[in-house]
Amino acid sequence: MRLKINNLKFTINLKQVFILAISLLTINSVKAQEVIQDEVKEEAEKKADSIDFTGARKVDGVAAVVGDYIVLDSDIDKAFLQLQAQGVNTKDIERCQLFGKLLEDKLYAHHAIQDSIPVADAEIRQSVDYQIQQFLQQTGGDMKKLLEFYKKEDEQSFRDEMFEINKGNMLAQRMQAKIVEEVEVTPEEVRVFFNKIPENERPTFGTELKVAQIVIEPKVSQEEKQKVIDRLKQFKKEVDNGASFRSKVILYGEDPGLKQSGYIYTLNKKQPRMVKEFRQVAFSLQEGEVSEPFETDFGFHIIHLQKIRGQEYDVSHILLRAKVSTAAVREAQEKLEKIRKRIVDGEISFADAAREASDEKETRNDGGQLINPETQDYNFELTRMDPELYAQIQDLKDGEVSLVLADQDRNQKRKFKILTVTDRIDEHEADYARDFLKIKEQALNEKKVIAIEKWQKEKILDTYIKVTGEYRDCEFASNWLKK
Known part of the structure; x- marks a missing residue:
């Protein structure tokens, strides 16, 4: 069972690394990603049969054909370089292993097209941008330097190549x-999964703790808000009278x-993106129209609806944030200092103070308790904690309250906070009741791997696949050679 768990973790982590590295950096050979037509496939097959692997490897030799896709020798070399560029130690990654990962990607992409899984061109273009x-x-x-580095003649050909890669x-x-x-x-499946692990092989979980915080935000005056609204x-x-909206976005917009x-x-009306208020305004506009100013948690906006393409709306916007006065900043800090002294x-208890005074809606009703975004519970494992949060609590003893800290939220709003650490659990062997969520995650991951393995086994038999030359000697985990 330990072997199974280790293999499971390795499979998932390796795939995540490969997907990240290849999706970000594989941009030297669009041939490896292009969908090829039937006649091109036939030509690729002939080329694959004629490759001579006894001498030096041909840079553009066809290593494999998977459905409507091809894999080149050079793709494997580039994949190694790309992993190394991402800081991945490739010493223990075999060529056959990486080649097998590329075959998997092509199999997935081929059947995504067969199953009509949608990938919007606009989404791909955004990723390329x-x-x-x-x-x-x-x-x-x-x-110019970028094009020279990737040996591309012009920006458009570079973008076209990246478009195909991102699409794949x-x-x-x-x-x-x-x-x-x-x-x-199910809970029963989790129990069975856990009981199958021998007691002397059960995983060890690192030190965990719960963290709570109280947040006070400096308040923006109504006068400052009105200044921003008037400016928008x-x-x-000016835009309604013929001025360039794009120019104003570039000169004044505060959305990085x-x-x-x-x-x-x-x-896209079917795919939620942006906050609710932003979407409501955008979808209420006519093509070419500029909205009235409106407010979200990010600040104040006006939207320009540039084009409507069915369910897709191309929009631009100008975001401005109202400025917080020095007096408001000082008032917020002093307020939190007083709250800290009371605690x-x-x-007053930390939890009651959070419910009474914290400006953070997400944690206030839970007494300031932070939720771990990975596990969706209150526990944070020290070795996997966000470095910024770790730096803020690493020296705190249980129940101790930090000094007032200056911070910024995800919307770049300035704030002040105090933190405390509760319920510290030292490193321990997995316990079914205490660590149920973690064990459930491992059981779910194993079940997902089994589902993927089953799917691969079936689709490999149903798909045209040809592996050429020396790669036929690889020991694949999957039946790519259909033996």
């Missing part, structure tokens, strides 16, 4: 998700993610 922005950061924003990766990921989307485990109204008036997406967000002096 984001990746190019990330690449440009490495070249100091110089597109998204298809593969969606297919995998579909395979396991209905996989669940002026922008709308918008630049990464090419100054366009694509919203330390024993006048």
Whole structure:
């Protein structure tokens, strides 16, 4: 059973690393990702049969054909380089092992198309835009250097190549998700899974603790809010009179993610994205219309609806945040200092103080208790804790209250907080009752792996697959050679 658990973890982690690395960096050979037509497939088969593996490896030799996709020799070499560029130690990864992963990806992508799994072009373009922005950061924003590095003649050919690669990766990921989307485990299955593990082989879980916090946010005055609203109204008036909305976004907008997406967000009525208020306004507009100013948790916005394509809406927006005064910042900090003193002096418990005064809606009713985003419970394992949170609580003793800390939330709003640590559990061997959620996760992961293995076994037999040359000597975990 221990072997099974270890294999399970290795499979999942390796796949996650491969998907990340290949989706971000595989951009040198679009041939490896292109869907090929029947006549091209026949030509690929002939080429595969004619490859001579006795001498030096041909860079563009066909290593395999999987359905409507091909895998080149050079794809495997590049995959190794890409993993190394991501800081992955490839010493223990065999060539056959990586080749098998590429075969899996092609199998997923091929059947995603057969099953009509949707991947919107707009979504792919957004992913490409984001990746190019990330690449440009490495070249100091110089597109020419970027094109030279990847040996591309122009930006459009570069984008086209990345589009095909991202499409293939998204298809593969969606297919995998579909395979396991209905996989669940019952409490009885979790119990059986746990009992199968010999007592001397049961996993050990690291030190865990619960963390609570009280948050106070400096308040923005109504006067400052009105200044922002008036400014956005002026922008709308100027755009309605012929000014460029895009220019104003570039000059004044405060949404950092918008630049990464090419100054366009694509919203789909069937796929929730953005906060509720933003979506409601966007879907109420006519093509070419600019909205009135409105507020979300991120700040104040006006939206420009650029194009409607069926269920998809291409929008841009200007986000402005109202400024917090120095006096408001000082008032918030002093308020939290007083709350902390009441807790330390024993006048009120930390949990009651959180319910009474915290400005954080997500934790206030739970007495300030933070929820672990990975496990959806209150427990945080020290070795897997977010580094920023760890730095804030690492020196706290149980029940001790931190000093007032300055921080920013995900919307870039300034805030102050105090934290405390409760219910510390030292490193321990897995206990069914105490660690049920973790054990359930392991049982679910094992069941998902079994489902994927079953799917692969069936689809390999149903799909045209040809592995050529020296790769036929690989010892695959899956039956790629159909023996």
